[in-house]
Amino acid sequence: MKEAEFKHLIDKYLDGEATEAEQVLLFSFYDGLQEEKSEWNTPVMGEAEEVERMILGKINVNIDANEVRPLIKRFPWWSVAASILILLNLGLYFFSPQKNTNQATDQAISKIKAGGDKAFLILANGKRLSLTDADTGKIAEQMGLQLSKSADGQLIYTVSDKKSALQTGESVYNKIETPIGGKYQINLPDGTKVWLNAASSLRFPVVFTAAERRVELTGEGYFEVSKDKNKRFIVLTEGQELSVFGTHFNINAYPDEPAVKTTLLEGSVKISQTNRTGPDQTIQSRFLNPGQQSILNARTFEVKNVDTESAVDWKNGRFIFNDEDIKSAMRKLSRWYDIKVSYEGNFEHINFGGSFSRSNHLADIIKILEATNEFKFEVEGREVKIVK
Known part of the structure; x- marks a missing residue:
């Protein structure tokens, strides 16, 4: 088996997508490697460190990385691979009598399923619509805009009466909320795309008629902001204001998290504090470059380089x-x-x-x-x- 095939099988197994035949192939191949260790020492599978990185990069649990590393270097690397694969082989491990949890616990856990596309839309008149239960197609119409649900579950705003939309006076707001165990994507009236994670909400004007495009976020959201050099796009969260003309970024602003984290994937954004309770009352602002993350709480405001893939993992499933x-x-x-x-x-x-x-x-x-x-x-x- 070639390296690419081996990696592909591991990925499918960890994602729960490997068939029984593929699982048998994966474990039988590993058993064969134990018997013929020389095959693993060839350049076909790479150096020990590369195989270690490949497997442990997918699943590793430790108390202290500094304690685990020496163990990895001390033992043959195929032993490390064996231990990880055994841990992942849930069937072999968890149906053994001495390791299995009690039956009542197993039954309780088995009933807890993953979340999915669930959200509520609160219209300007206070009407609350379940987007989960809404049929595909037109949902409502207000202020010269038509709200519809696409076949893949997105909420989309489109202009149905341009004259009515442009002549709107005072800003009128809608709000979309995702419950615990829910997520949803919305296309705003200006073309901006927003993905909301579980237990999140986004408040936004039905029509962006003001000099700025201003929305309010709680929880977590990923934004692909439609470019408009004449209108800044502003996202308000607890203690923070983000300002941009068009780019991609993620904001994690859950109330139960110790800090607001903003991660930039492309373009540039400006992050400003909106309140300050520490000894230094100065309101600060920072600019982020792609690959950077700001971490803001009541007392500190720092920027660091991060792995952006981890920041938007939830959006990517x-x-x-x-x-x-x-x-x-x-x-x-x-x-x-x-x-x-x-x-x-x-x-x-x-x-x-x-x-x-x-x-x-x-x-x-x-x-x-x-x-x-x-x-x-x-x-x-x-x-x-x-x-x-």
Whole structure:
């Protein structure tokens, strides 16, 4: 088997898309490599470090990366591959009597499914529409604009009466909300595309008639702003104002997160504080370049280079955790799977790394986490307790 085929099989397995035949092929190939280790030492599969990076880059859970690294270097690299593949082989690991969680917990976890396209639209007159239940096609018409739902579930605004739209006086606002376990995409009247993550909302004018295009975000949203050199696009979040004429960026501004994080993928944006409670009351502004992220809270305002793929993983249908503390990771999972998470024990120094498909059931992710033997999960209804 060639390197590209091997990587492809691993990717399909981790995404839950490998057929039974492909799983048999993957594990039988690995068994053959154990018997003929010389085949792994050829340039076909690359150096040990490359194979290690390829596998551990997909799923690794550790308490302290500094403790795990020496172990990887100390043992033959095919042993590392073996341990990771065994952990991922959920069937072999979790149906063994000594490792399996109790039946009641298994049944409770199996009922918790991944989120999906769910949202509500609140019109200017207060009418609340479920976009989840709405049929494809025209939903409503207001202020010279037609609201419709596309076949792939997007909310689209189009001008139906240009004269009425342009003559609008006072700004009239609509609001779109996603529940816990929901996501949605909206095309704004100016052509800007916005993806909302779970438990998020976007308030926006029905028509952008003012000198600026101003919207308000809570939660998390990814923006592809339509270019207009005459009208700035402004996104207001708690403690922050983002200003841009047209570009792509992600804002994470959940109330339960310690900071507002803005990640730029292309173009340039200006980030400004809108309040300050620390000893230094000066309101600061920063400009971001592609690949940079601003981190803003009540006391600090910093900019750093980041992996943008991790910042927009949710939009691309994945969870990507890079040495993230377990509580931060579980907050993301709780919003998508609509669960309440509690902890028993000390989790301060537990960091988590891995990549998962957001279409996976919660049971799949919990089984992988429990395979570390560092903690276990107790599930009752939608309440999940992590026990150290």
